Amino acid sequence: MRKILVAYISRTGMTEKMGNFIAEGVRMAGHEAEIKKIAEIKTEKELKGFDGYIFGCPTYHRDMTSGMKTFLFLAQKANLTGKIGGAFCSYTHSGESGSMIYDTMQHVYKMDLADLGALNLKEHTIDTQEGIKACQDYGKAVAKKF
16 A cells, blocks of 8 residues: 555645545545645655655635745755655636646656646635546546656
């Protein structure tokens, strides 16, 4: 069994819900998922011991939050090269942050990411049957990379 960290930032609780549903998908695929707010992760050493990483952030003003940007610099110090990963975001008008995180993981960190790209969901769909399934399927897809 592999261990995947689902780390996120959430202002309204919707990205947190996505993270929890994604973690369910990881568990459905037979792996362990630990979910954490990025604010709880203070050093790159706290990112050690995981086999995979899924990072999430809402999109505000067509950008990721400053907290996620700071976290990504911290994560870069953890040397995640070759690790399995994925990214997700919630949004109301545009959904750029998921792709920005995914691109950072792919091109800067050189991680082995889920072929689905980033999971981007409009906030009003997250609590629907389709939204929950999309999140769980994304968690399963990342977990199946092992």
